[in-house]
Structure formats: C-alpha cells, structure tokens
Amino acid sequence: MYEPPPPYDDRVRFLEDRFACAQSCTECARACAVLVSSAELGTVPPTGHGPARPVPAEPPASAESPHGLRRALLLCVEVCDATCRLLSEETLQDEYALRLQVEWCRAVALECAHVCDRSPDTADCAEQCRACARACTAFLAMLD
Template structure:
C-alpha cells in the first residue's frame, strides 16, 4: 500500500467486501432453496443465480483474505485482484437484477464494485 492508502481505507474496504460476500451467499442460498421447490422461473434461472452468488461471495472473500493477510503484496497484484472482484460483482449484479427478490443483493454487488474502484484509486 502507498502512504496515501490508510489503514482506515483498507478496513472500510474490507468491511464492504464482507457485507457483499454475505449478501451474495444469502442470495445463492435463497436461489438454491427456490430451485428445490416448484418455481415458475425454472431451475436454469435459479441455478444461474446460485452459481453467480457463490462465485461473487468467494471472490469477495478471496479479495479480503489477500488484502488482509499479504502485508508485502505489490500494488500490481492488488490491482489485479481488485479488478477481478469488481468485474465479478458487476456480472453478479446484472444476474440478480433479473431475479425477483434479489435487488438488494444486486445493489450490494454494485456498491462492492464501486468500492473496488475507489480503493484502486488510492493506489499509485
């Protein structure tokens, strides 16, 4: 991290990632539950929501772990991880937008993507 990237910015970013991961995991669980019941959207739609939610939660979690555990990580590596997290969050938000009841998770994913961009801006 650069001198312009404070610990407070990192902690705020990690809190945002954790909240997004929780939201996506919850949406994935809800999608799996609905898929196990008779659902008018069909199992393909539910499976896509479940897969994207799980992927987003895992990427957010991996990003948190990498940033919190790698004190000597170079900024290029951090930037790649942040870009990946941003891209997955935006893809997940697009899938959630089309799923009834998942709008809150879509919003969390977009906020997560924005936080990734904001955090990248603090890097050199």
C-alpha cells in the same frame, strides 16, 4: 534507490480505503451467500416485506435461470471472500497482484449485480454488489 515513505495522510487514506473495500467485499459475499443458501432451502429470503416465501418449482429455461443466478452468486462469494482476506493481511504484498485481485472482484461484483437485476427478489444483493464494486474502484484509485 531510496524512496521516502508517503506522507502520513496518504498512508491513513490508503488504510481507510483498503478497510472500506475489504468490508464491502465481506458484505457482498454475505448477501450472495444468503441468497444461495435460501435457494438451496427452497425459499426466497425476506426483503423486509414479510416472511420468506417458497420458490416456484419451475425447470430452468436458460442461462438466465436460477442456476445461472446461483453460479453468479457463488462466484461472487468466492471472489469477494478471497479479496477480503487478501486486503486484511498485514504483510507486505505485491501491488500488482493486489490490483489484479481487486479489479477481478470489481468485475465479478458488477456481473453479479447485473444478473441479480433480473429478479426483484435479489435487488438488495444487487445493491451490495454495486457497493462492493464502488469500494473496489475507490481503492484502485488510491493505488494510482
């Protein structure tokens, strides 16, 4: 059965929301990657209040340790990067698969923000993750 194309304004809004979501995913992935790389180098990235400082050399005490943070950050980098690549493709895509990927990205970004909230040094990353989740939510609303 033939379906007429959506009105021009709806198509433009779809593309704008899709681009905003992809851009936000990229920024979230970048913020998380910076934290992971700085942890591997033994420094905490600057927060805008002076230079980077050494990370205290304490053994991990629990799942909420730096290792738990690192795992959350790495997962967020991977999922946000994959979501951005999917959203940036120009080919026609299965809407169901696209929706699943964006929903997964939103969930992972929110979880990463929650983990980042436990440390004042990761507040900027937590905010980037929340912005990514908001952009994913807006894009999902556009799909409905």
